[in-house]
Amino acid sequence: MRSPYIPFLAFFILLLLTIPFSFDFATSVVPGWHTTIFPPYFIGGLIVITVLLLVTIGYWLLSKRTDKTNWTLFAIHFVLTIPTIIYLNFPSIFLDGQQANRNELIKDVEFRIKLIPYTWTLFIFAQILFLIYFTRTIRQSKT
Numbered sequence: 001m002r003s004p005y006i007p008f009l010a011f012f013i014l015l016l017l018t019i020p021f022s023f024d025f026a027t028s029v030v031p032g033w034h035t036t037i038f039p040p041y042f043i044g045g046l047i048v049i050t051v052l053l054l055v056t057i058g059y060w061l062l063s064k065r066t067d068k069t070n071w072t073l074f075a076i077h078f079v080l081t082i083p084t085i086i087y088l089n090f091p092s093i094f095l096d097g098q099q100a101n102r103n104e105l106i107k108d109v110e111f112r113i114k115l116i117p118y119t120w121t122l123f124i125f126a127q128i129l130f131l132i133y134f135t136r137t138i139r140q141s142k143t
Contacts (some may be wrong), residue, residue, distance in 0.1 A: 004063035007074045009060055014078075014085055015052040019046060044120075045088050050126055052081075058134050065141045073133050079128035083119040 062069070086093060091112075099105045 004067055004069050007078075008056060009057040010074075010078055010083075011052060011056045014081065015049065015056050017089060018045065018049050018052055018085055036057070039092075041100050048084060048088060048123070051123075055127065057126060057128055058130065062137055064132065066137060070133060070137075074127065077126045077133075080122045080129075084123040087116065087119045114130050 099108075
């Protein structure tokens, strides 16, 4: 296997991990109405799946155009994308639901809620970094 395919495979695996196995969302049971209410986590997950699909296609195109890969930028991109994937797939990771002290549990939940904007910021920064890398690499391969 050529090494330019490794970034493609890494993000393809992330894409597969992000796709939900159950599409649980609220639907209305009122007869005659076809109302669907999508919760925020469903919309966020849909955005992440779409972005990861585009990034996976981007790495595939890069592997076809060039044999060299900037491993430092790939590693930064991969590491900055991971927290959002973990948050989407395992929202209660590192949260001990068996705590006897209710106040400590509330503090833990509040801390996790405060981390959400940081994970999204890291995700957006990583995708902007990839977009810059992708455009530069495509421009260099044309010349």
